[in-house]
Amino acid sequence: MLDCTPKELKERNSGGAINPAKTCQPLGAMYAALGIHGCLPHSHGSQGCCSYHRMHLSRHFREPAMASTSSFTEGASVFGGGANLKTAIKNVFAIYNPEVMAVHTTCLTETIGDDIPSIIKSTEIPEGKIVIHANTPSYLGSHVTGFSNMTKGMVSYLAEATLPIKKEQVNIIPGFVNPGDMREIKRIVKVMGIKSIMFPDTSGVLDAPMTGKFTMFPQGGATVAQIKDSGNSKLTLALGRFASSDPAELLAQKCQVPATILKTPIGIKATDALLVALRRAFAQEVPYELEEERGQLVDIMTDTHFHFHGKQVGIFGDPDIVTGLTELVLSLGMKPIHILTGTPGGAKGSVAGSFEDEIQAMLKSAGVSANVKAGGDLFTFHQWLKNEPVDLIIGNTYGKYIARAEDIPLVRVGFPVLDRSVHSYLPIVGYRGAMRLIESISNALLDRADRDAADEDFELVM
Amino acid sequence: MAVTEKELQEILDQYPSKVQKNRTKHIFIKDGAESAQVIEANTRTIPGIITNRGCAYAGCKGVVLGPLKDMVHITHGPIGCGYYSWGTRRNKAKSDDPTQNFLNYCVSTDMQESDIVFGGEKKLAKVIDEVIDIFHPKAVTVSATCPVGLIGDDISAVARAAESRHGVPILAFSCEGYKGVSQSAGHHIANNILMERVIGASETEKASGKYPINILGEYNIGGDSWEVERVLEEIGYTVVSVMTGDGSYEELKNAHTAELNLVQCHRSINYIAEMLETKYGTPWLKVNFIGIAGMSESLRNMALYFGDEALIAKTEEVIAREVARIEPLMEQYKKICDGKTAFCFVGGSRGHHYQGLFAEIGIETVLAGYEFAHRDDYEGRQVIPTIKTDADSKNIPQMQVSADERRFRLKVSPEKMEELKQKIPLSYYAGMTVTMKDGSIIVDDLNHFETEEFIKILKPDIFASGIKDKYVIQKMGIPAKQLHSYDYSGPYAGFNGAVNFARDVSMGFASPTWNFIVPPWQDEPLLTGTVTEEGVA
Numbered sequence: 001m002l003d004c005t006p007k008e009l010k011e012r013n014s015g016g017a018i019n020p021a022k023t024c025q026p027l028g029a030m031y032a033a034l035g036i037h038g039c040l041p042h043s044h045g046s047q048g049c050c051s052y053h054r055m056h057l058s059r060h061f062r063e064p065a066m067a068s069t070s071s072f073t074e075g076a077s078v079f080g081g082g083a084n085l086k087t088a089i090k091n092v093f094a095i096y097n098p099e100v101m102a103v104h105t106t107c108l109t110e111t112i113g114d115d116i117p118s119i120i121k122s123t124e125i126p127e128g129k130i131v132i133h134a135n136t137p138s139y140l141g142s143h144v145t146g147f148s149n150m151t152k153g154m155v156s157y158l159a160e161a162t163l164p165i166k167k168e169q170v171n172i173i174p175g176f177v178n179p180g181d182m183r184e185i186k187r188i189v190k191v192m193g194i195k196s197i198m199f200p201d202t203s204g205v206l207d208a209p210m211t212g213k214f215t216m217f218p219q220g221g222a223t224v225a226q227i228k229d230s231g232n233s234k235l236t237l238a239l240g241r242f243a244s245s246d247p248a249e250l251l252a253q254k255c256q257v258p259a260t261i262l263k264t265p266i267g268i269k270a271t272d273a274l275l276v277a278l279r280r281a282f283a284q285e286v287p288y289e290l291e292e293e294r295g296q297l298v299d300i301m302t303d304t305h306f307h308f309h310g311k312q313v314g315i316f317g318d319p320d321i322v323t324g325l326t327e328l329v330l331s332l333g334m335k336p337i338h339i340l341t342g343t344p345g346g347a348k349g350s351v352a353g354s355f356e357d358e359i360q361a362m363l364k365s366a367g368v369s370a371n372v373k374a375g376g377d378l379f380t381f382h383q384w385l386k387n388e389p390v391d392l393i394i395g396n397t398y399g400k401y402i403a404r405a406e407d408i409p410l411v412r413v414g415f416p417v418l419d420r421s422v423h424s425y426l427p428i429v430g431y432r433g434a435m436r437l438i439e440s441i442s443n444a445l446l447d448r449a450d451r452d453a454a455d456e457d458f459e460l461v462m
Numbered sequence: 463m464a465v466t467e468k469e470l471q472e473i474l475d476q477y478p479s480k481v482q483k484n485r486t487k488h489i490f491i492k493d494g495a496e497s498a499q500v501i502e503a504n505t506r507t508i509p510g511i512i513t514n515r516g517c518a519y520a521g522c523k524g525v526v527l528g529p530l531k532d533m534v535h536i537t538h539g540p541i542g543c544g545y546y547s548w549g550t551r552r553n554k555a556k557s558d559d560p561t562q563n564f565l566n567y568c569v570s571t572d573m574q575e576s577d578i579v580f581g582g583e584k585k586l587a588k589v590i591d592e593v594i595d596i597f598h599p600k601a602v603t604v605s606a607t608c609p610v611g612l613i614g615d616d617i618s619a620v621a622r623a624a625e626s627r628h629g630v631p632i633l634a635f636s637c638e639g640y641k642g643v644s645q646s647a648g649h650h651i652a653n654n655i656l657m658e659r660v661i662g663a664s665e666t667e668k669a670s671g672k673y674p675i676n677i678l679g680e681y682n683i684g685g686d687s688w689e690v691e692r693v694l695e696e697i698g699y700t701v702v703s704v705m706t707g708d709g710s711y712e713e714l715k716n717a718h719t720a721e722l723n724l725v726q727c728h729r730s731i732n733y734i735a736e737m738l739e740t741k742y743g744t745p746w747l748k749v750n751f752i753g754i755a756g757m758s759e760s761l762r763n764m765a766l767y768f769g770d771e772a773l774i775a776k777t778e779e780v781i782a783r784e785v786a787r788i789e790p791l792m793e794q795y796k797k798i799c800d801g802k803t804a805f806c807f808v809g810g811s812r813g814h815h816y817q818g819l820f821a822e823i824g825i826e827t828v829l830a831g832y833e834f835a836h837r838d839d840y841e842g843r844q845v846i847p848t849i850k851t852d853a854d855s856k857n858i859p860q861m862q863v864s865a866d867e868r869r870f871r872l873k874v875s876p877e878k879m880e881e882l883k884q885k886i887p888l889s890y891y892a893g894m895t896v897t898m899k900d901g902s903i904i905v906d907d908l909n910h911f912e913t914e915e916f917i918k919i920l921k922p923d924i925f926a927s928g929i930k931d932k933y934v935i936q937k938m939g940i941p942a943k944q945l946h947s948y949d950y951s952g953p954y955a956g957f958n959g960a961v962n963f964a965r966d967v968s969m970g971f972a973s974p975t976w977n978f979i980v981p982p983w984q985d986e987p988l989l990t991g992t993v994t995e996e997g998v999a
Contacts (some may be wrong), residue, residue, distance in 0.1 A: 017541060018567060019566075020568060020572065047507065047516055051516040064937065065930070066512065075854075087509040090478065090508045090510065091510030108639065111612045187777045210979055269777070306663055
């Protein structure tokens with residue numbers, strides 16, 4: 001397995017990627033757009049883009065990922081895609097009848113410079129229907145950037161400040177996480193007794209129930225009315241800097257809703273931070289229900305610390321998720337010694353600071369030294385592991401090849417997970433999500449210990 | 463059950479007029495009494511229509527090149543295209559030298575904004591250098607994505623320069639996603655360059671074994687090719703190369719030494735089949751290794767081509783043994799499947815091939831179509847001269863080959879060829895339509911709207927399609943079978959494949975999970991009681 005990867009680390013300076021740890025912006029934009037109720041994402045580019053993104057999302061969620069395309073041909077590439085987009089808008093509303101059409105661009109249409117706002121403005125849109133757009137050039141950032149850009153599009157097209165005094169409600173921008181995570185975050189805020197607007201919100205869309213009937217626009221998703229009303233909220237919590245801070249900052253500028261940028265609430269510290277932020281802003285005491293969950297989590301962490309302490313881990317994936325996971329494993333006394341994201345750290349035009357700096361600061365206070373890289377690829381990650389092996393890998397499905405090659409257990413977390421199911425329904429965020437992650441990590445480590453134990457060392461109680 | 467002309471019209475009438483006018487030409491109800499039912503195919507999908515189609519890059523790098531295991535495939539473009547075509551198609555391969563099997567690797571130039579502005583040629587050259595330095599591959603391919611053509615990167619020039627720098631063949635494919643109207647354009651582009659640069663590139667003049675053949679258009683999804691080769695090798699054939707499942711640069715170079723070319727997926731590889739005939743005098747045989755009947759007939763046709771009595775006898779012996787072995791296994795599945803109906807909408811050959819296998823387990827295909835086929839895949843190759851070339855097909859280079867002076871050799875005499883053509887589909891494909899029953903629907907580039915509408919009318923028991931449809935269909939309570947990826951099962955080709963397929967389809971019907979869709983309380987009143995003369999009790 002991966003027998004062509006040499007152990008010797010040589011600097012590669014071409015800027016190319018071998019076994020990437022990221023994909024392109026439009027995928028994230030499509031995912032975000034599915035988090036608007038009644039929305040059909042539209043890919044303005046060649047058919048292949050739309051097809052690839054739908055396939056990838058469907059494989060991860062095992063759900064329909066509906067989207068349309070401008071079906072570019074060479075002619076459109078030369079003369080511009082205005083006619084294609086106009087035709088598409090007309091047909092989408094006539095045939096599929098969504099409430100919102102969310103157009104995102106591709107590398108093709110960014111390269112030829114199609115002016116999407118002008119095209120939308122000069123197209124007749126049926127009464128009561130909305131077309132929004134986001135520029136998502138595939139040659140900048142990653143799928144996480146695309147998620148952020150489409151969420152910014154929601155703010156710039158829809159959010160409105162219509163009241164003189166802000167409402168006692170919080171906006172939550174959840175970041176590029178699963179519907180199960182979005183549900184859990186909404187539950188936590190609800191238990192806190194605080195009214196919230198979450199956008200995008202793919203729960204109820206990409207985890208829609210089986211009813212025997214297909215509906216193209218399932219019940220879930222943030223409604224247009226909610227996103228509009230986000231301009232009247234008292235606070236925006238942006239969870240995950242890379243996926244959420246830009247739209248939160250835009251909402252602050254546009255509607256004067258102050259933004260607090262937090263980590264994706266993975267693990268005890270980041271979940272604590274979420275509750276503290278809510279408690280302070282809304283003067284709401286944290287109810288026993290959540291304190292109980294927290295106490296259970298701490299109970300688990302202390303009771304099982306010897307399963308984890310000092311174990312070396314390699315973590316890769318999307319920056320916000322990797323940051324949360326790093327904090328979680330550090331809180332268990334583990335040593336994350338290889339940490340990598342494919343997303344460039346602190347992309348241009350983004351308020352997100354350096355991924356590497358943030359991770360290094362966390363490691364420093366824990367006294368751990370590690371390889372840390374933003375904009376890296378899995379070829380590099382694998383070479384790190386060959387030179388300095390770990391006890392565990394945490395990352396998405398693409399890590400399975402490295403895990404097999406090096407005979408290291410893998411815990412699948414993040415996007416995409418293509419070879420296991422149910423993950424998108426169950427959270428990794430909040431105290432309960434932390435319990436689930438700890439269970440997965442400990443199962444992986446102990447299954448390995450069982451597998452490798454000699455008969456005489458094979459234990460009943462561990 | 464069938465769709466009437468009136469019902470079909472009612473579906474189409476829901477479209478805006480321009481769409482209606484267009485889609486009308488892509489759909490028809492089979493009527494054997496009509497002499498030639500024409501379908502429009504390989505033309506543009508209208509923007510805004512939710513199509514299953516992909517792009518030229520997907521057809522070139524994703525389908526044809528991707529399975530070639532000993533070449534490093536570089537995607538020149540932003541990260542997405544390379545990423546999505548990495549490991550997602552299930553084209554399996556094994557190699558005696560695992561350090562020369564690059565299937566689990568994805569190499570992309572990961573173009574950034576500055577590359578788009580200032581050009582990506584230098585970056586591509588550097589990535590090629592790195593790939594050669596790290597992997598030492600037999601050969602390298604470079605596939606272009608949309609922006610590459612737009613900014614004018616000359617990937618052929620970069621490849622030529624790198625080739626002379628390193629002495630390793632570097633093949634450039636201008637398969638930008640916007641070319642053509644679907645994956646089909648990419649197949650053609652890949653076919654051209656493989657023919658030009660790889661096939662015949664070895665010094666070998668004669669194949670090493672008896673009855674040397676190439677298998678074209680077989681991508682070893684789920685191990686299909688291995689199951690077919692198991693049988694072919696037992697009968698006595700020598701498989702020179704497979705295009706391109708579990709294929710390699712090393713084997714492909716020798717493809718000119720075959721005595722016969724088998725064509726499984728006509729759409730994606732017929733260009734090479736035709737060029738091999740022109741250049742080396744080797745005819746091609748349309749085969750269908752899906753289903754017991756398809757497999758058996760294909761084996762018999764091959765034996766007839768070579769005309770060797772011992773080969774014919776051995777073929778019959780193997781068929782008899784295999785059929786006797788698997789028929790009892792099929793029987794149990796037939797009981798589950800018998801009398802059911804299917805929709806079969808796949809890419810460019812399976813939409814046709816699987817109808818036979820469905821029939822063998824008692825399932826009738828009531829609607830079929832292709833995602834990216836041409837008219838000949840529906841109507842038969844005799845229509846090729848009448849197909850109009852439009853602006854979209856004109857931009858795919860039409861490669862002209864001529865007889866190779868040194869290597870051209872008619873494998874069968876013209877007289878023998880004519881005689882064989884009466885009996886077997888030699889250098890000919892009759893298409894899908896002819897084998898379908900009257901009243902069944904044939905749809906080109908079936909889209910989401912039509913899928914829903916046809917399901918409402920025909921209520922099929924199973925829908926064979928791809929991942930984008932799968933969960934849509936299953937939400938309706940109908941089992942959906944992925945025939946691109948086989949739902950991660952397989953092989954489905956050949957004798958053992960037929961059993962696997964029958965088992966998997968039966969599983970789709972027999973799964974207890976479907977019974978839970980309706981909650982038990984839904985048909986039960988919330989309160990129960992009786993009304994008596996005294997009132998409600």
